[in-house]
Amino acid sequence: MLAGVSLGSLAWARLNLSAVEIERGARVDSLQVGQIFEETLTLNNKSIFPKLWVEVRDRSNLPGHRTSCVMSLTSHQRKSWRVRTVCRQRGVYKLGPVVMVTGDPFGLFRFWRRKPQQHEVLVYPPLLDLGAFGLPSTELSGGAQVRSRSFNLTPNAVGIREYIAGDPYNRIHWPASARQQRLMVKEFELDPTSDLWIVLDMEMAVQFGNPVAVPQIPKPHDGEKPNPRASQDYIGDTLGQPVYLPPSTEEYSVAIAASLAGRLLADKRAVGLIAWGQHHEVINVDRGSRQLLRILRTLAPLRATGRSPVEEVIAAESVRFARGSTVIVVTSNVDDKWARSLGALTQRGIKASAVIVEPATFVKPNEHQPPSSMLVVGTLAAANVPSYLVKHGAPINVALAQGLGGVKVIR
Template sequence: MKIRSPFFIFVLLLAGSFVGAYLTQQPTVFVYYRIIYLLLALITIAFLWAVLALGGLSVVRSARVLRLPVGQIFEERFEVHNESWYGRLWIEVKDLSPLPEKQGSRVISGIGPRQSRSYFSRTLLIQRGAFRLGPTVLISGDPFGFFAVNKIIPADKTLLVFPYMVNLQKFPEPGGELPGGRALRRKSLEVTPYAAGVREYAPGDPLNRIHWKTTARKDRLMVKEFEQDPQADVWILLDAQAGTHSAMADTQRIDRANHYWIIPQKLIIPLPPNSFEYGVSCAASVADYYLKHGRSVGFACAAQTLSVLPAEKGVRQMGKLLETLAFLQPEGSLPITGLIEGQTSQIPKGSTVVIITAICSEVLELAIEILLRKDLRPVVIGLDPASFGAHPKECGVFERLKAYGIPLRIIRNGDDLQKALENER
C-alpha cells in the first residue's frame, strides 16, 4: 500500500484540530472534537476502502495471434473481472510488457459487483524479437486519494515478432553447372517428395516409412527410401560478426495516431538506421522469394551462437527461418570467410549462395573466391556501411564484383527494400 500526498495534508488538518481543541476553552471545544472524530472516521473508511479495493479483481489478456511480422498491428483484449459482491469506482490497468509503443494501459471506471469490463489495445509492431505480454498491474485506492494499492499479475504469454519482409517479384537466380543432363541423385534421411524405392526394414527406421503393400507382398517389413531434391539448393549466409555492422540514432517518427482501429492491416514503416536490421530483413525477404518458387533454402549465421538450418522447402522452413531471424544479434566472433569455409562442405555443388554482409573490403573478395573454388554460385547483398554512419576506407570491391559478373545488390539506409533487392544499381 502506498500513501499519497493528500493523506499528509489530511494529517496536518487533524493535527491542527487537536491543537485547536487544546487551546480552546469550553463550551466551543466540542466543535474541534467533532472535527477530529470526523477526520478519524474518514481516514478509517479510506484505509478499509483501499484494503478492499482489489479484492476479487483479476485481468485476463488474450490475443488471437501471437506471431506477427514487423509492420503488423497486434491486437490484444484485456478483460477485467470483478468477482466480489461490491463495485469499484475506478481501476487503473497498467501494461508493463517490454513491447515498444505498447497501448494496453487504461483507466476503467464504474465496475459493478460480479461484472466484467473489457477493451482492446492495438500496437504497431516496430521491433523484432520476443516480448512477454506482462506483467500487468491493477491499481486502485480510496475515493479521497489517501492510499493506493496495486496487484501484479505475472505474464503468461509471449509475443514473437518476425522481421520486416517485402514481397519480391524478381531476384537473381544463377544457373546450375550444366543447362541440361541427368539430375543428381542423393539419398536423404528426411521424407521428401522424391521417392527412390523400398528396402528392408532396419532397426531405428520410423514406422511411418513402412510401405504396407510391399510388406504384405514380401511377407517382411519394407520401408520407403527418399532422395534429395535434384534441383540446386539456395543457401543464405548472414554476416553477424561483432564490429562489422553500424547504426545511427533513430530519429524517424512514425505516425501512430491512426492505428487502423476498424481493420488492422500491415503498414509500411521505415526500418531503423541499422545495417544489421536491414540485413535480417533482406534474409527474410530473399528466403521467402526462393521458397515461393519451389526452391530448397538453407540458412547459416554466426551470431550469439552458430545457427544453421538445413536446406528444405515449404512454409514450415519459412517459419523456422523467421523464428531464427527474430532473435539474431550482431554479436558473433566468426568472420564471414570462416562461416563460408565451415558451411561449404555441407552445400551441394552448383547451389546458389546469397551472402549478406556490411563488409566493404578485400575480405569480401576472398569470400567470393572461396565459393567459386567450391563450384558454388554466389549472390552478394552489400549493406553500404557509409550510409549507416560508418566511415570505411575507400574501397572499390562492389565495382570489381560487378566486373567479375557476380550478381550484386547494394542496400543503403533509407532505401525502398523491395526496389533495392529487385533492381541492380
C-alpha cells in the first residue's frame, strides 16, 4: 500500500507541473529612480487537470521587486497578478529567470521547471527639477539663445554703445568712434554654441556612505499623513514626486550630473560627459533629447570603481576643452589638487565651476571622518572658480541654487 501511495504521489506531482506556463509583461523597460515599475505576470493551466498548488519563484534582481507567490489553478484557468515597485536604485537589472515548483499533497515529491528567459530593465538616475539653478555669470562665454549682453568676447556682436571707464580697449569700435567723435565700444550676445563639459569624479578612494542602503522614507504615524520631504534621504522632486537616495556620495554625484545635463540640454546647450569609473566614459558634446538619453544610459550602470584622481582626469581630457567652453566638475574629493588644476584651465580661456558633494555629511559619528571641504572651497575661490556645496540631508536643487562666494547667478 505504501508503494501505491508513493507511486500515486509521484504521478500527481509530475502531472501537477505539466502544461503550466507563465508569462510576464511590463509597460516600460526603462525609467528613472523614483518612478514606479509595473509588471503583470500570468500563470496559465493549459490542461484539463486542476493544479492543487504551484509556487512561482522569481529570480529577478530589481531591488524590492517581489513577484513570487503560490496559487492553485482549475482546469484551463488563467490567473494574473500585478506587481508595482518603486525604483530606488539606478542600474541595469534582470527580470527572470522564473522557477515553477509543485509537489504532491503529502509532501513526498517535488518537481520544478525553470523558464530561462530574461528581460532587461534600465533604471536611470533621477532628473531633478532644478528650477532655481543657474550658472554663475562669470562662468559663461556662451549660453542660451537669448538677447542678453556678455562681458566676454563672442562671435556675436549685436551693437555699439558709448565707452565706459573700465571697458577693454579691444572692444573699441574705431570707425564708429571717429564718426561719433567719442569713444564707442562693441557689445556682444552670449554665444549659444559654446561647449559645456560635465566631469564626474568616479574615483573609488574619495567615495563615502553606502550606495546600496535602503533610503529612509517617511511613514504614517498615529494616523497622521507623513511629510514626504521630511526624510534625511530626500534629495528633491522629479515630475512632482519626491525622490530619495541612499546616503552615498557616489549616488548623489551621479544624480547631480544627470540633473545638470537634463537642465542644460533643455536650455539648448551643447553638453558632454566625462566619467572614469569601471570604464573611461566620454560622451562628446551634442544637443537634444538623444544626447540626454546617451548620458542617462551611460550613468545608469556607472560605478565608482575608478583609480584615477579627478585632477588626472582633467589633465588627460583637457585637450577636449576648447577656448571659451565651460567645465563643471562634480566630485566628493576635498584635496585641493584638482581645484588648482581647474583654476589652471581658466588661464586658457576656459570657464569652470565645481559641485562639491561634502563627504563629511555622509559618514556616521563613529566612523572615520574625512577632511573638511573648506580648503578646496577656498582654493576655488582664490582662482575665481564658482562652487556649490551639496550636503546629505539638504535637497540638491536648493544647494545648486546657492553658489558659494557671492557669485552672481544667471537664471
